[in-house]
Amino acid sequence: SQQGEEDPQALSIQEGENATMNCSYKTSINNLQWYRQNSGRGLVHLILIRSNEREKHSGRLRVTLDTSKKSSSLLITASRAADTASYFCATDDVGAQKLVFGQGTRLTINP
């Protein structure tokens, strides 16, 4: 079963706009991670936020984590055509030795 659920399932915006994706999860976690996948390829790690952190930045990426609501958001600012990809959140159940991925948000950046 999927731990994380991303919202929206698909998002289409114009180049230069900001894109926001949300992830909700069900159990207590150690970390939450975001990954990007270009069509049919492997996943690329974007950012990891620990359960005691509330916000983290990496370049044009901003991730927030609200453990009381069991949710996270990924903001990509000033989007580019190269940002077109699927974005997944991944969580680890406390005590478990695995990552559980959500179904992903398919982001399309229109030139």
Next chain:
Amino acid sequence: KAGVTQTPRYLIKTRGQQVTLSCSPISGHRSVSWYQQTPGQGLQFLFEYFSETQRNKGNFPGRFSGRQFSNSRSEMNVSTLELGDSALYLCASSLGRVQETQYFGPGTRLLVL
């Protein structure tokens, strides 16, 4: 450092056959995890190996098995293939804890006819 490599990249098999996929982790990484990705089920955890020992296993039938060698390279095997096994199989490596950053390979796309 070289990234995670997976071989073969593409594979076509028929029902009932078996298949072995290979994964070479990043040098120094001792944890290797395997995932199955399908349009319907998304990314699902298969199993994780650390120092040649399986530490965790997902909810897959016994037809799915794996192993890890002393050099951390890993293989997964699927026996008696079914049409539903058609998927992208991804392996990922990390230094030690599966909860930390995972580095993924490009995947093996398996088509079962």
